[in-house]
Amino acid sequence: MSADHSTAPCACASPGPIDAPRRRVIGIAAVGLAAPLAVTTRPAVAAVAGDRLVEEDAEGTPTPLRAGDIKPGKPLLAYPLDAKRGKARDDTRLNKVLLIRLPEADMSPETRARSAGGVLAYSAVCTHQGCNVKTWLANEKALVCFCHESKFALLDAGTVISGPARRSLPALPIRLEGEELVIADAFTASPGVAA
Ligand code: FES
Numbered sequence: 543m544s545a546d547h548s549t550a551p552c553a554c555a556s557p558g559p560i561d562a563p564r565r566r567v568i569g570i571a572a573v574g575l576a577a578p579l580a581v582t583t584r585p586a587v588a589a590v591a592g593d594r595l596v597e598e599d600a601e602g603t604p605t606p607l608r609a610g611d612i613k614p615g616k617p618l619l620a621y622p623l624d625a626k627r628g629k630a631r632d633d634t635r636l637n638k639v640l641l642i643r644l645p646e647a648d649m650s651p652e653t654r655a656r657s658a659g660g661v662l663a664y665s666a667v668c669t670h671q672g673c674n675v676k677t678w679l680a681n682e683k684a685l686v687c688f689c690h691e692s693k694f695a696l697l698d699a700g701t702v703i704s705g706p707a708r709r710s711l712p713a714l715p716i717r718l719e720g721e722e723l724v725i726a727d728a729f730t731a732s733p734g735v736a737a
Pocket of ligand 1: 670671673687689690691692705707
């Protein structure tokens with residue numbers, strides 16, 4: 543990513559007045575952008591069918607996540623595990639995966655087909671300018687990016703509810719092996735900010 547998003551303002555519609563707590567959240571999100579991305583999108587290496595998903599912040603040996611580890615409505619950041627290397631499949635932020643358990647009855651058929659045990663997986667990198675996205679607004683049924691307030695419909699293929707993002711959040715089809723969450727197919731689109 544060539545732009546320094548930790549300082550660059552968004553040339554999009556004004557998000558309105560920002561209170562102190564939100565300033566802190568935005569600041570934290572901006573810090574997450576400090577690591578530059580060599581390319582804007584790189585779908586082939588970010589996730590491979592058969593990879594287990596492991597918790598991003600777990601300490602010690604990565605342990606495959608089970609469907610029961612994902613609490614209803616509570617997003618969890620994970621990454622695909624390259625079992626041979628014992629580490630993340632890809633070393634960039636494009637590897638970040640958001641897992642969330644939502645009611646299957648509320649999912650569109652397309653989305654339900656990509657879920658496993660009520661758990662959905664999406665890229666955790668906003669398609670607008672690349673902030674991490676991991677806040678679920680249950681009352682709006684939307685995932686929000688606090689950098690510029692894009693909202694995504696996770697129950698309906700990650701489509702944009704409101705901008706400035708214009709591209710859906712890429713979905714990651716998953717399946718269960720026993721209780722473990724396993725990647726079933728590649729991301730539906732390139733994770734990250736489109737070129
Ligand atoms: S980075 Fe701008 S809305 Fe997410």
